[in-house]
Amino acid sequence: MRPKPLSGFPEFLPSGRIVEQAVLDSLRGSFELHGFASIETRAVETIEQLTRKGEIDKEVYVVRRIHAAESDADELGLHFDLTVPFARYVLENAGHLAFPFRRYQIQKVWRGERPQEGRYREFVQADIDIVGENALAAHHDVEVALVMLEALEALHTRFGVPPVVMHVNNRLLAEGFYRGLGVSDPMAVLQRVDKLDKIGPDAVRGLLVDELGLDADAAGKCLELATISAPDTSFVERVRALGVEHPLLTQGLAALAEVVRAAASAVPGRLVADLKIARGLDYYTGTVYETEMAGFEHLGSICSGGRYDALASDGKRTFPGVGISVGVTRILAPLIARGELVASRSVPTAVLVAVDSEATRSDALATAARLRARGIPTEVAPKADRFGKQIRYADRRGIPFVWFADGSVKDIRSGEQVPADADAWTPPASDLRPGVARV
Amino acid sequence: MRPKPLSGFPEFLPSGRIVEQAVLDSLRGSFELHGFASIETRAVETIEQLTRKGEIDKEVYVVRRIHAAESDADELGLHFDLTVPFARYVLENAGHLAFPFRRYQIQKVWRGERPQEGRYREFVQADIDIVGENALAAHHDVEVALVMLEALEALHTRFGVPPVVMHVNNRLLAEGFYRGLGVSDPMAVLQRVDKLDKIGPDAVRGLLVDELGLDADAAGKCLELATISAPDTSFVERVRALGVEHPLLTQGLAALAEVVRAAASAVPGRLVADLKIARGLDYYTGTVYETEMAGFEHLGSICSGGRYDALASDGKRTFPGVGISVGVTRILAPLIARGELVASRSVPTAVLVAVDSEATRSDALATAARLRARGIPTEVAPKADRFGKQIRYADRRGIPFVWFADGSVKDIRSGEQVPADADAWTPPASDLRPGVARV
Numbered sequence: 122m123r124p125k126p127l128s129g130f131p132e133f134l135p136s137g138r139i140v141e142q143a144v145l146d147s148l149r150g151s152f153e154l155h156g157f158a159s160i161e162t163r164a165v166e167t168i169e170q171l172t173r174k175g176e177i178d179k180e181v182y183v184v185r186r187i188h189a190a191e192s193d194a195d196e197l198g199l200h201f202d203l204t205v206p207f208a209r210y211v212l213e214n215a216g217h218l219a220f221p222f223r224r225y226q227i228q229k230v231w232r233g234e235r236p237q238e239g240r241y242r243e244f245v246q247a248d249i250d251i252v253g254e255n256a257l258a259a260h261h262d263v264e265v266a267l268v269m270l271e272a273l274e275a276l277h278t279r280f281g282v283p284p285v286v287m288h289v290n291n292r293l294l295a296e297g298f299y300r301g302l303g304v305s306d307p308m309a310v311l312q313r314v315d316k317l318d319k320i321g322p323d324a325v326r327g328l329l330v331d332e333l334g335l336d337a338d339a340a341g342k343c344l345e346l347a348t349i350s351a352p353d354t355s356f357v358e359r360v361r362a363l364g365v366e367h368p369l370l371t372q373g374l375a376a377l378a379e380v381v382r383a384a385a386s387a388v389p390g391r392l393v394a395d396l397k398i399a400r401g402l403d404y405y406t407g408t409v410y411e412t413e414m415a416g417f418e419h420l421g422s423i424c425s426g427g428r429y430d431a432l433a434s435d436g437k438r439t440f441p442g443v444g445i446s447v448g449v450t451r452i453l454a455p456l457i458a459r460g461e462l463v464a465s466r467s468v469p470t471a472v473l474v475a476v477d478s479e480a481t482r483s484d485a486l487a488t489a490a491r492l493r494a495r496g497i498p499t500e501v502a503p504k505a506d507r508f509g510k511q512i513r514y515a516d517r518r519g520i521p522f523v524w525f526a527d528g529s530v531k532d533i534r535s536g537e538q539v540p541a542d543a544d545a546w547t548p549p550a551s552d553l554r555p556g557v558a559r560v
Numbered sequence: 561m562r563p564k565p566l567s568g569f570p571e572f573l574p575s576g577r578i579v580e581q582a583v584l585d586s587l588r589g590s591f592e593l594h595g596f597a598s599i600e601t602r603a604v605e606t607i608e609q610l611t612r613k614g615e616i617d618k619e620v621y622v623v624r625r626i627h628a629a630e631s632d633a634d635e636l637g638l639h640f641d642l643t644v645p646f647a648r649y650v651l652e653n654a655g656h657l658a659f660p661f662r663r664y665q666i667q668k669v670w671r672g673e674r675p676q677e678g679r680y681r682e683f684v685q686a687d688i689d690i691v692g693e694n695a696l697a698a699h700h701d702v703e704v705a706l707v708m709l710e711a712l713e714a715l716h717t718r719f720g721v722p723p724v725v726m727h728v729n730n731r732l733l734a735e736g737f738y739r740g741l742g743v744s745d746p747m748a749v750l751q752r753v754d755k756l757d758k759i760g761p762d763a764v765r766g767l768l769v770d771e772l773g774l775d776a777d778a779a780g781k782c783l784e785l786a787t788i789s790a791p792d793t794s795f796v797e798r799v800r801a802l803g804v805e806h807p808l809l810t811q812g813l814a815a816l817a818e819v820v821r822a823a824a825s826a827v828p829g830r831l832v833a834d835l836k837i838a839r840g841l842d843y844y845t846g847t848v849y850e851t852e853m854a855g856f857e858h859l860g861s862i863c864s865g866g867r868y869d870a871l872a873s874d875g876k877r878t879f880p881g882v883g884i885s886v887g888v889t890r891i892l893a894p895l896i897a898r899g900e901l902v903a904s905r906s907v908p909t910a911v912l913v914a915v916d917s918e919a920t921r922s923d924a925l926a927t928a929a930r931l932r933a934r935g936i937p938t939e940v941a942p943k944a945d946r947f948g949k950q951i952r953y954a955d956r957r958g959i960p961f962v963w964f965a966d967g968s969v970k971d972i973r974s975g976e977q978v979p980a981d982a983d984a985w986t987p988p989a990s991d992l993r994p995g996v997a998r999v
Contacts, residue, residue: 123651123652123654123874124609124651124652125652126652127602127604127606127636130602130604131602132599132600132601132602132649133599133600134653134656134657135597135598135599138598138599138600139597139598141600142598153908153937154908154932154935154936154937154938155937155938155939156907156908156909156937156938156939157907157908158574158577158906158908159574159577159578159581160571160572160574161577161580162571163566163570163682164603164670165566165569168626170563180625181625182623182624182625183624183625184622184623184638185621185622186620186621186622187607187619187620187621187622187637187672188672197566198626199603199623210571212562213562213564217573218573218574219906219953219956219957221942223939224574229603231603233625233626243602243603243604258942258943260921260942261942387929435562467597467658468595468596469592469593469595469596469597482699490826493594496593498592498593498594498595499594499595500594500595500662503699503700504697514658517658
């Protein structure tokens with residue numbers, strides 16, 4: 122009886138896993154090139170930690186030993202993101218970390234959500250964050266955006282992952298604007314404006330007037346602000362033209378302009394100021410980021426984050442941070458499932474050493490060892506079948522080369538066979554590892 | 561308030577994580593060099609899958625959504641090894657896999673055990689297995705042992721991880737020997753002999769006589785068999801000298817001799833025939849492996865496995881397999897905790913670019929980009945502090961080089977400072993990435 126897949130828990134075949142590995146290696150390389158250090162946290166946190174923010178507890182998976190007593194309190198749950206565990210890790214290890222602390226973290230997270238395309242119960246996230254002790258300079262808001270865009274751009278140029286556009290806003294900008302209009306609860310306005318894409322401008326206007334008591338003019342200006350979007354700093358003048366004044370607005374405009382200016386020169390076309398971006402979670406206090414992947418806008422944001430004035434606090438010290446998280450599974454699962462992102466073979470093997478007869482298997486093993494000694498991934502044929510069958514073994518797996526006991530090697534794609542020395546021959550660099558490309 | 565660590569859930573500081581990454585990269589490289597393909601399975605299996613073997617259910621962590629109804633059946637649990645998930649994966653995807661299928665799998669597993677040194681509730685395992693469709697040649701029993709020993713030897717030579725000795729036996733050998741003595745339930749004998757190290761020979765002899773009704777001579781021969789151990793094929797003669805005959809014994813002796821002979825030439829001194837090795841789990845049917853790490857024998861086996869005639873079966877086909885699993889956390893956690901295995905720095909960064917003043921930060925950023933373009937991990941100082949403070953930023957993290965705006969680079973270990981071009985200068989290869997070594 123064949124077991125059935127569990128809905129919401131995607132798994133890849135070996136060739137899909139090769140794609141995933143290539144993407145994870147590339148992300149890791151990009152993050153390390155910028156000096157981010159890896160950490161891994163345990164899969165579980167206390168339920169108390171996980172439900173601190175109140176809203177998210179419906180999605181938590183509780184973990185308990187199968188023979189725990191019925192009366193035992195639920196103590197542990199699987200983490201649903203990498204930010205809560207990171208905040209806990211920072212507090213727990215603050216005495217051993219050097220601040221500002223730059224870390225990346227690539228791990229699975231779990232959410233008890235209803236599965237649908239782009240929503241999984243188990244998926245891989247890759248996060249970068251920079252966290253300071255009591256203070257963190259504003260230029261790190263620019264930095265994390267650029268590092269993540271560079272990492273995503275590398276996936277585009279190396280493997281053909283679709284290009285992305287990051288949408289950036291600043292909470293201070295919106296808060297200052299609303300306060301400048303006389304609004305006393307700017308968060309309430311932000312929450313309603315956040316529904317713009319879902320319910321449309323007229324419905325949002327209705328909420329602002331009916332629920333929050335804004336006058337028609339103020340509500341209109343809130344909506345006008347939300348329509349402003351630009352790939353350059355021209356958004357500043359358009360906001361100014363709305364005639365609202367507030368110190369927080371000025372501060373937010375300057376911060377956002379700085380991010381947009383730096384990105385326009387470093388990664389042209391990949392970042393826009395988009396003044397309707399709010400982000401649901403309420404701990405962001407400055408810059409906020411969302412990212413769409415071209416052709417996959419229906420998946421929603423594949424890469425989000427922001428600035429938090431207090432990622433963590435131990436009473437004496439606060440740890441402000443800024444970070445961005447990319448949903449690796451959200452990007453890859455659809456591309457791999459549709460056969461759009463593929464590996465050139467399903468195994469690491471570059472060379473299959475054929476076996477003449479079981480009596481000479483040790484010769485084949487010795488040849489394989491000589492190839493491996495020079496870093497060439499090599500297998501020995503599992504059975505001394507006729508050569509046609511051994512070549513088929515290679516072909517089924519996409520192994521490009523078959524080595525014969527007569528001291529020759531055959532490229533089974535072209536059929537070309539040449540004499541070769543196992544201590545000297547090397548495959549073309551492009552054949553040494555499986556390639557990954559968009560088709 | 562500082563959160564406390566959870567007992568049994570080890571986490572590393574960034575420098576420890578660099579050690580772990582280096583070890584995992586090395587293992588992955590060794591496995592891929594031999595053509596093993598990576599797979600990752602979801603963290604959860606159905607409780608039915610996890611408890612199929614009966615014995616192990618006490619260790620399972622059950623997973624359920626926090627708002628699941630009280631009456632909902634417990635359906636999912638965290639995997640406690642990588643063999644059960646792999647067997648399920650093979651059955652689920654058999655139509656898409658090419659057999660013999662060679663896979664490696666490096667993932668966390670969870671067990672609800674009482675934590676103690678060498679025993680964790682969450683830990684990383686690295687498994688290699690070869691699985692066939694209906695048949696799997698005996699030479700793969702030799703192969704997985706050699707691949708794993710080569711992988712562990714690489715950890716020894718590259719990083720100074722202590723050397724290991726793998727102890728190998730064959731279930732057929734023991735079964736044939738016991739049957740040759742007239743025993744009808746050889747598994748019962750095996751289970752008692754397995755307690756030899758714990759309770760001693762006299763107690764085992766007592767169990768064999770009192771509980772299983774063996775006569776004193778037969779019990780004595782069972783114990784004599786268990787004392788036989790050799791780094792070469794001399795064990796065959798010593799078994800023969802006990803005067804017991806059975807076809808399974810002959811078959812098991814030949815198979816074990818083959819493994820020992822191949823290992824003695826490929827990885828001398830790293831593998832011994834050890835006829836007391838039984839392995840607790842009862843699905844092994846041929847070769848069995850256990851491994852001790854020099855100086856860490858008290859941790860028990862750090863790397864175990866064996867041959868199973870039916871890793872999985874769907875009724876029509878069976879999938880025999882042979883595999884070995886190394887307990888990565890079991891090896892690393894004590895070495896890292898004691899400061900015996902260390903990284904040369906706590907960040908990937910090779911160069912810190914100093915900042916003269918915030919007004920010239922963009923110049924520093926441009927220099928950093930030029931270094932990164934050539935693969936040199938680089939950070940820019942977070943603040944235009946005086947240079948002494950910026951050098952201390954590098955020093956605290958072990959960053960070896962600081963780059964100054966005057967176009968010079970300083971090795972902060974030696975103090976040597978030289979003029980340099982950001983488009984041409986390269987650090988020594990040994991400084992490009994953090995080093996890992998035993999101290």
